[in-house]
Amino acid sequence: MLGVMVDVSDAETTSTANATFRELSTLQSFAKKLLESGTVKMVIGYSQGYTSDRAMPAFITDPEKASSLIFDKRCFHNLTMYLKTAEIKCAGKIAIVVKGCDAKALNVLLLENQIKRENLVILGLVCIGVGDPTLEKCRICNVNTPPIYDELFGKPVPNKEWTSATFTRVKELEGKSQKELWEFWVNEFNRCIKCYACREVCPICTCTRCITDKNQPQWVPTSPHSMGNFHWNLTRAFHLAGRCIGCDECERSCPADIPLSLVNWKLIKQVFEKYGFIAGMSPDDLPPMSTYVEGEEEEFIK
Amino acid sequence: MARIGVFICHCGENIARTVDVVSVTEVARTWPGVVYAEDYRFCCSDPGQSIIRDAIKEHNLTGLVISACSPKMHEKTFRNLAKASGMNPYLCECSNIREQCSWVHHDKEVGTEKAIDLVRMMVEKVRMNHPLEPIEAPVTKRVLVVGAGIAGIQASLDLAEAGLEVVLVERNPSIGGHMAQLSETFPTLDCSMCILSPKMSAVKEHPDIKLLTYSEVEKVEGFIGNYTVSIRKKPRYVIEDLCVGCNECVTHCVFKKPKFPDEFNEGLGKRKPVYIPFPQATPQGAFIDPETCLQLTTGKCKQTCVTACPKDCIDFEMVEEIEEVEVGAIILATGFGTYKPELLPQYGYGKLDNVYTSLQMERMLSSSGPTEGEILLKDGTAPKTVGIIHCAGSRDENANIWCSKVCCMYSLKLAHLIQEFSEAQVFNFYIDIRAAGKGYEEFYLKVIEENVMVLRGRPALIEYEEQGNNGKGNLLVHTEDTISGTKLVVPVDMVVLSLGFEPDKDAVQLAKTFNISRSPEGFFMERHVKLAPVATTTDGVYIVGGCQGPKDIPETVAQASAAAASVLGILSKDKLIREPTVARVNELNCIGCFQCEKVCPYSAIEHKEIRDHDGNLIREVALVNDSLCHGCGPCAAICPSKCIDVDGITEEQIYSQLAVL
Structure with missing residues (x-):
């Protein structure tokens, strides 16, 4: 099934809407068939939210409800985060709707043994950007076509190459001095209330018992004071090094508006420049932070 | 409630010089849980140990902190002491206030402060130590030896004689290694093959040694006492057990004349695709080289070898096999390579006629070699003068920095043999003569007396005497006599480059396969350069001979027996005891x-x-x-x-x- 594409070459496309009417109906009928035939127990996708400006996640088990699936610029959520929940984990085989950026999370989860490929039907959507105005991550997107899917909806767009220039947003930070950086982050992290929304929404924060919840010993202070906030946010960043796929969901869900994606993208950039590695591009790539390759630079050993 | 005893060692003056041991002890007495603290001049000495033993009993200690040297040095000593005194040994810890404190500080105040911190931290750790019990693991009483040169042969024979099963793997069609190529051996000048071949046949005949030639280790899994090794047996295309080495196949090969460079003779002679590597090859049978055999490369051959063979032992259908063996320990005797002479363009190897490597000269001097022991120039005449260049590729910051240890001695030996078997005058160009070893200096003096010329200085260039004369004419060695300080040009008919040892070409892969480290220059790394010279950081894997570094035959044989003894030490037990810190x-x-x-x-x-x-x-x-x-x-x-x-x-x-x- 892998690599089968739906021919939509003659379908009308506009620059604002992602899926045309025809692609959407293909997705809906495909989802319906999956449920009807019993191939999957559930389809995770997007549906109309409670207000007209919002989309919301849909967990569809009834084939008749497959027609409620939507896809447009309101569908910025990364649905792969639901795969780490206990309910979905024991749901058996499911289908999931993913954009290019979301699909990268699937590759990381596969690489880290968190999901089973045979328990998953990946419904890939060609996405040219979501959000109004278009999200920052979409402006620099190099994965309009998902790097992994079983069924692709939409006309594939050739993905751009990754270069150092891709990481535009990090540039504003790189111009700062060490002191300015320190002040900037003290100021930003000071607002953290330790609600851990960033952790909960992250598709690859897969630990069932987070290190912050460990209290024997208590490595990460629980209180939202400066030190505790730095502890948490830096630990989170380090645990994502070489793993973060840059979906920016942490930043979107942060109630204190901390620019968390700046931390993430800085790390993505560093890992890319050091190892030429972008997390989530393939389920077989060796993760650089836990792999040693002979001949690798070791300039940190003095 | 913890009852911890703290002992601060003076280590003579080693610690006491920069750490105020008395005040460290006094401070330690004030910490909660510390019921006894004492300082002593040498805690590891017998009286020191008895003070600790008495304190354990008298104060009913539940934890022990010995603040002394590195745990690498005496952790075992003190844990054994704890055990003997009725305490679980893993409740005893060493805090290092020597290597990590007194030896690296000059200021006594700073040193004392740091020592207090180090001891305090260890007291906190010991407070949470739990009694641990050693882990037992089973043992397979079989040994894998990789490489069948003199090192592998010696180790295999020692082990088999002691009653262990041995699987000996050799990548070449015959065992023997480099030693089989040598003419005579220094300093006693016994014929190399005469002393080696009895050992080669002993290996072949020994009922407890399983010999797998033309085979390579593919994969190693498991751990000390319990390794599973996959061995790839490449096809010889001649059934080893049937072949008697009658040579009929070689005689009747469709190649009427030997055509391909003979590896054993270092390219000096030629061989056919089907050949017996050398007269004493073990196993003695013929072997077909898949890279040059017409049948195996093109599939079109009259197969005259098959019809000529009286015992029907040629089988072109033979395929590669993987054999799995279970072993308890592994000895690597995978040997060495020699420096590539092409990397020394100033000496013209490969471009100038009559420039040979030392191993080529060994083959030339060997009575079973391509010239049957005669020293001949390319035109078939005997040389009148021969130059031997020591340290070719060794002790040179542009090549290999290390001394290969044996080149001085073999160069002197070659000089002696050349002068004995020909009329030639020999010049040895050396940097230093390193003749350290039993009978080595005596040998050097003896060779000097034989009128071998020795000139101190590294030659800069070798060229033809008459430029552009199609390779005819003498060779000129441009050098310097550093003793008299004069530049010299020495005309010679033949040059021998004394090449040094290098890590084997497969060393990188082998190190990966067996999960061992390599030293900076690329040889396999021993666990401890002085105190564990044949062990590696992987338990149960040993390294002997040239794969560990340059060495001569006696040293190689000694290492082989040392490794065999170490393996016997492990495999003589029915269970292995491992540290429970897992x-x-x-x-x-x-x-x-x-x-x-x-x-x-x-x-x-x-x-x-x-x-x-x-x-x-x-x-x-x-x-x-x-x-x-x-x-x-x-x-x-x-x-x-x-x-x-x-x-x-x-x-x-x-x-x-x-x-x-």
Whole structure:
């Protein structure tokens, strides 16, 4: 099934809407068939939210409800985060709707043994950007076509190459001095209330018992004071090094508006420049932070 | 409540000079849980140990901190003492206030302050130490020896004589290694083959040695006492057990004349695709080289060898086989390479006629060699003068920096042999003569008396005497006599380059396969350069001979026997006792991301399946194989949810150690 594409070459496309009417109906009928035939127990996708400006996640088990699936610029959520929940984990085989950026999370989860490929039907959507105005991550997107899917909806767009220039947003930070950086982050992290929304929404924060919840010993202070906030946010960043796929969901869900994606993208950039590695591009790539390759630079050993 | 005893060692003046041991002891007495603290001049001495023993009993101690030298030095001593005094040995810890404190500080105040911190941290750790019991692992009483040169042969014979089964693997069609190529051996000048071939046939005949030639080790799994090794047996295309080495196939090969460079003769002679590597080859049978055989490369050949063979032992259908063997220990005797003479363009090897390598000269001098022992120039005449250039590629910052140890001696030996078997005058160009060894200096003096010329200085250039004369004419060696300080040009008919030892071309791959380290220059690395010279950092894997570094035959044989003795020490027991300081996984919190598996250098992480009552798989978690785990800790460090801990050095212990600072 892998690599089968739906021919939509003659379908009308506009620059604002992602899926045309025809692609959407293909997705809906495909989802319906999956449920009807019993191939999957559930389809995770997007549906109309409670207000007209919002989309919301849909967990569809009834084939008749497959027609409620939507896809447009309101569908910025990364649905792969639901795969780490206990309910979905024991749901058996499911289908999931993913954009290019979301699909990268699937590759990381596969690489880290968190999901089973045979328990998953990946419904890939060609996405040219979501959000109004278009999200920052979409402006620099190099994965309009998902790097992994079983069924692709939409006309594939050739993905751009990754270069150092891709990481535009990090540039504003790189111009700062060490002191300015320190002040900037003290100021930003000071607002953290330790609600851990960033952790909960992250598709690859897969630990069932987070290190912050460990209290024997208590490595990460629980209180939202400066030190505790730095502890948490830096630990989170380090645990994502070489793993973060840059979906920016942490930043979107942060109630204190901390620019968390700046931390993430800085790390993505560093890992890319050091190892030429972008997390989530393939389920077989060796993760650089836990792999040693002979001949690798070791300039940190003095 | 913890009852900890603290002992501060003076180590003579080693520690006491820069650490005020008395005040460290006084401060230690004030810490909660410390019921006894004492300082002593030498804690490791007999009186020192009896003070500790008495204190353990008298104060009913539940923990022991010895603040002295590195635990590498005396941890075992003090743990044994604890055990003998009725305390679990893993309740005793050494805090290092010598190497990590007194030896690196000059200021006594600073040193004392740091010592107090170090001791305090160890007291906190010991407070949380738990009694641990040693882990037992089974033992397979069979040994793998890789490489059948003199090192592998000697080790195999020693082990087999002691009653162990040996699997000896050799990548070439015959055993013998470099030693089989040598003419005579210094300093006694016995014929190399005369002393080696009895050992070669002893290996072949020994009922407990399984010899696998033309084979290579593919994969190694397991751990000390329990290795599983996959060996790739390449096809010889001649049935080894049937062939008697009658040579009929060679005579009747469709190639009427030998055409291909003979590897054993270092390219000096030619061989056919079917050949017997050398007269004393073991196993003695013929062998077909798949790269040059017409049948095997093109599939079109009259196969005259098959019809000529009186015993029907040629089989072109033979295929590669993988054989798995279980062994308890491994000895690597994979040998060395020699410096590539092409990398020394100034000496013209390969471009100028009559420039040979030292191994080529060995073959030329050998009575079974391509010239049957005669020293001949390319035009078939005998040379009148021969120059031997020592240290070609050695002791040279542009080539290999190390001294290859044996070149001085073999160069003098070659000089002696050349002068004995020909009329030629020999010049030895040397930097220093290193003749350290029993009878070596005497040999040097004897060769000097034989009128061999020795000139101190590294030659800069070798060229033809008459430029552009199509390679005719004498060779000129441009050099300097550093003793008289004069530049010299020495005309010679023949040049021998004394090439040094290098790591074998396969050393990188072998190190990976056997999970051992290499020293900076690329030879296999011993566990301790002085005190564990044949062991490696992988338990149960030993290194002997040229693969560990340049050495001569006596030293190689001594190492081989040393490794055999070490292996016997392990395999004489029915169970192996291992340190219980191994990693443990908290299965409840493990999410099975197996990053620990990726970073484990000992392949100790296994997958454990957690199933419900109906046998349905719920999830997979990491499981530590106690027999493989060394307690090194990268798994604990990389685990994102911190659900791996190492017994004896748990996260909580590290945390509390940091907390008291």
